Structure formats: structure tokens, C-alpha cells
Amino acid sequence: MVVGCGSVGSEVVRLLAGRISHWTLVDNGCVSVFNPHRQWFGTAEIGTRKVLALRRRLAPAEVLAIDRACDAERLDDFRSVLRRARPHLVVLSAGTSEQGPLARVLWRMGVPHVVAWAYPQARYFEVNVVLPQHGTPCLHCLRSHLAAGPAAPPPVRDELASFLYQELSGADREQAYRDLVAEPATPVDTARLAAVTTACVVEALRPPLDRAPWFRRLLREKTTCLLGGNQVTEIGGRPAYGIQRPGQVIRLGLEDLVRGTGACPGCGRCLPVAAGERAAEANEPNLSSRAADEGLLLASGA
Numbered sequence: 615m616v617v618g619c620g621s622v623g624s625e626v627v628r629l630l631a632g633r634i635s636h637w638t639l640v641d642n643g644c645v646s647v648f649n650p651h652r653q654w655f656g657t658a659e660i661g662t663r664k665v666l667a668l669r670r671r672l673a674p675a676e677v678l679a680i681d682r683a684c685d686a687e688r689l690d691d692f693r694s695v696l697r698r699a700r701p702h703l704v705v706l707s708a709g710t711s712e713q714g715p716l717a718r719v720l721w722r723m724g725v726p727h728v729v730a731w732a733y734p735q736a737r738y739f740e741v742n743v744v745l746p747q748h749g750t751p752c753l754h755c756l757r758s759h760l761a762a763g764p765a766a767p768p769p770v771r772d773e774l775a776s777f778l779y780q781e782l783s784g785a786d787r788e789q790a791y792r793d794l795v796a797e798p799a800t801p802v803d804t805a806r807l808a809a810v811t812t813a814c815v816v817e818a819l820r821p822p823l824d825r826a827p828w829f830r831r832l833l834r835e836k837t838t839c840l841l842g843g844n845q846v847t848e849i850g851g852r853p854a855y856g857i858q859r860p861g862q863v864i865r866l867g868l869e870d871l872v873r874g875t876g877a878c879p880g881c882g883r884c885l886p887v888a889a890g891e892r893a894a895e896a897n898e899p900n901l902s903s904r905a906a907d908e909g910l911l912l913a914s915g916a
């Protein structure tokens with residue numbers, strides 16, 4: 615099941631086409647003139663509902679096309695879609711602000727999920743693998759609590775600046791920034807995020823003993839947050855997010871936590887922040903032997 619069929623979701627579908635026989639696709643959008651550049655749609659499909667265009671492309675696979683939004687305002691809808699579709703795994707590739715509430719529902723229903731998230735302009739990205747049956751951290755355990763080196767300031771490019779500096783109300787500007795935060799991005803940037811997400815989906819769906827060593831290690835060490843970068847940005851002589859070369863992906867987990875609020879708001883478990891405090895004191899992410907990219911490069915064919 616894929617929630618959000620845009621630059622990440624539709625590309626994940628393309629990469630898995632022919633390998634999965636039953637799909638559920640959730641998106642309430644139409645293919646726009648901007649989409650064929652970075653999404654798995656053609657110009658002949660402009661104006662078509664995205665889920666219907668993908669259903670045609672995936673034939674003869676069986677596709678349940680849900681042409682409506684599943685977001686934080688409609689969690690009951692989301693629960694009923696899950697009960698109907700009974701997915702083995704859900705890819706959350708919808709808007710960033712929607713992922714937290716949807717992931718909480720998935721955790722509580724025990725549904726495995728992979729959450730893809732682009733940082734501003736998709737220069738960096740995060741993929742979280744959450745497998746409740748394996749006792750992995752939930753999305754909320756790790757997000758925003760990790761020591762991953764200094765953050766890269768978002769570049770305000772001409773397109774974004776002209777939008778942000780219009781005469782807008784504060785609320786409209788806030789919404790505009792949320793909607794545009796991953797834009798503009800190139801197909802190379804978002805394709806890398808889609809490839810890493812797909813590699814995780816493939817491994818998560820395999821029987822445990824058939825999984826690749828890199829994925830088994832990720833589960834065993836609970837380093838289930840993969841942080842990738844398409845470029846390197848130096849901040850005060852240190853690489854942003856600990857990414858030292860373009861295309862690198864690092865693993866982060868409970869040992870990299872720098873702060874927490876006690877019980878996790880997603881799963882209710884108490885988070886071991888002590889180890890993370892050591893990482894924070896050292897002012898470095900706890901990345902020793904945490905390069906995840908070799909396995910991912912092999913697994914994704916990138």
C-alpha cells in the first residue's frame with residue numbers, strides 16, 4: 615500500500631511494478647503538467663487521477679485505487695482503508711505534516727511501514743523502517759531526536775523566495791512553506807530517495823531469513839532511520855547531517871538519541887536518552903561503522 619503517489623510514491627510503484635501482485639494506492643490528486651518530469655506519469659496522462667493512471671500502468675496486477683486524501687484530518691478514513699486493504703506493508707510518502715499521525719495509527723494497528731521524507735529541496739532525506747513485530751523504534755521514537763551533525767540551512771532559491779515574499783497572511787505563508795519545502799528538486803534527488811525507500815520495502819517484505827545482511831543488521835541494532843544526502847554541505851568545517859560524500863546513506867538509531875520526553879508519544883516506550891546525551895556531548899553523531907550505503911547501493915541497483 616502506498617499513501618501519496620507523487621515524486622517518491624509513484625517512483626516506488628515504478629520500481630516495484632511486476633514484483634507485487636496486489637496494491638492499494640491512496641492519493642486524491644490529478645497528474646499535473648509538472649509531474650511527468652519527476653513522477654511515473656506521462657504527458658498523455660495529464661489531468662487523469664493519479665491512482666487511476668497508476669492502476670492502468672500496473673495491469674494485470676490487482677490495484678485498489680483510493681482516490682481520496684488520507685491525512686491527519688481523516689484518521690478514521692485511514693483506519694477503514696487499512697481494514698479493507700489489510701496491507702502487508704505501507705509506504706508513507708505523503709506530505710511531511712501528515713506522516714506523524716498516520717504512522718501512529720499504523721503502529722497501533724501493528725502494520726509495518728516505511729516512511730520517506732525529503733528535507734528542504736530534497737538535498738537530504740530520511741527513510742524510517744518501522745516493523746512493530748520486530749520491536750523497532752516507531753517513527754516518533756527517532757524523528758527530531760537524533761544527533762546527526764549540524765543541519766544544512768535551507769537555501770531560499772528564486773522560485774521559493776518569490777512565493778514566500780508575496781503578500782500573504784501568516785497562516786497562508788506557513789502553509790505555502792510546508793507545501794513547498796521539498797521543492798524545487800531534481801529527478802536525481804527524489805529518485806535516490808525513492809530507490810532507498812524501495813530497497814527497504816523489498817527487504818521488509820522478505821521472510822526474515824531471506825533478508826540481506828545490511829537489513830538484518832539494521833533491525834538487530836535498531837538503527838532503523840536511514841539518513842541520506844545527495845550533496846555535501848560543510849557547516850563550520852563539519853559535514854551537515856554527517857554526510858561526507860554525495861549519495862551516502864547512514865544509519866541512525868536509539869544510540870543516537872539526543873533528547874526525549876520520557877515516554878515516546880508514538881509507542882509509549884521509554885527512550886534511552888543517556889547514550890544519546892553522550893553523542894551530543896561529543897558533538898558528533900554516533901556513526902562508527904554505520905555506513906549503510908554499500909548494501910543499499912547493491913540492493914537498489916543505484
Ligand SMILES: [Zn+2]
Pocket residue numbers: 751752753754755756878879880881882883
Ligand atoms: Zn516510539
